[in-house]
Amino acid sequence: MFIKPPKKRLEFEKILRELGYKDRSPIYFSEERTKQVNYLCGGSDAIGVYGSIIPYFNKKSYLYTEFYQNYNNPDIKERILALAENILFNEKTRIGEISWKVVYTKDPTEFTLEQRKKMFYAFIKDSHNDLINGALSLKPQVGDILVGNPYGPKINQGHTQESITIGTKQRAIFAKKFGFGDVKSDGFSYGRYDENLMLRPL
Numbered sequence: 001m002f003i004k005p006p007k008k009r010l011e012f013e014k015i016l017r018e019l020g021y022k023d024r025s026p027i028y029f030s031e032e033r034t035k036q037v038n039y040l041c042g043g044s045d046a047i048g049v050y051g052s053i054i055p056y057f058n059k060k061s062y063l064y065t066e067f068y069q070n071y072n073n074p075d076i077k078e079r080i081l082a083l084a085e086n087i088l089f090n091e092k093t094r095i096g097e098i099s100w101k102v103v104y105t106k107d108p109t110e111f112t113l114e115q116r117k118k119m120f121y122a123f124i125k126d127s128h129n130d131l132i133n134g135a136l137s138l139k140p141q142v143g144d145i146l147v148g149n150p151y152g153p154k155i156n157q158g159h160t161q162e163s164i165t166i167g168t169k170q171r172a173i174f175a176k177k178f179g180f181g182d183v184k185s186d187g188f189s190y191g192r193y194d195e196n197l198m199l200r201p202l
């Protein structure tokens with residue numbers, strides 16, 4: 001029995017065809033995977049870092065998520081085109097979107113410089129291991145793409161707009177050290193695993 005796809009799905013397929021992308025592969029929504037790591041820095045002072053990845057079944061599923069979330073945006077077709085170019089849509093490889101959330105045991109402005117350094121270097125080591133050996137237990141394959149959004153405040157300056165501007169810039173520089181590229185116009189940065197399974201900037 002034939003079941004007609006939902007209206008939004010048909011509109012999305014039409015946009016893909018109009019943009020010159022022919023892809024009849026299925027669309028699946030993926031579940032987010034999360035890992036918690038606690039970093040201690042003396043006494044009860046600590047932070048908890050929650051690393052997350054959404055592993056998409058394919059790039060078409062990733063594009064459809066963008067379409068679905070921005071359905072009423074008047075420039076949705078242009079957004080889909082830009083994103084398809086950013087993720088090298090014609091390469092039929094996997095894609096995952098990663099992010100980190102931090103929870104503090106006290107106001108982050110109260111941590112000393114030494115405490116922040118200790119936690120930061122431990123976080124760098126763990127993150128580097130995740131990206132090489134597989135972000136959150138997802139083993140990388142040649143051509144896989146990771147997407148990150150380097151957005152957030154500077155740790156010791158609160159949640160002001162100035163703090164977010166500085167913090168986002170710092171995160172973008174930090175992301176490049178792991179193999180992510182420059183931040184694109186959509187606010188995200190992208191990396192692709194090469195033949196040696198090293199993340200390289202896009």
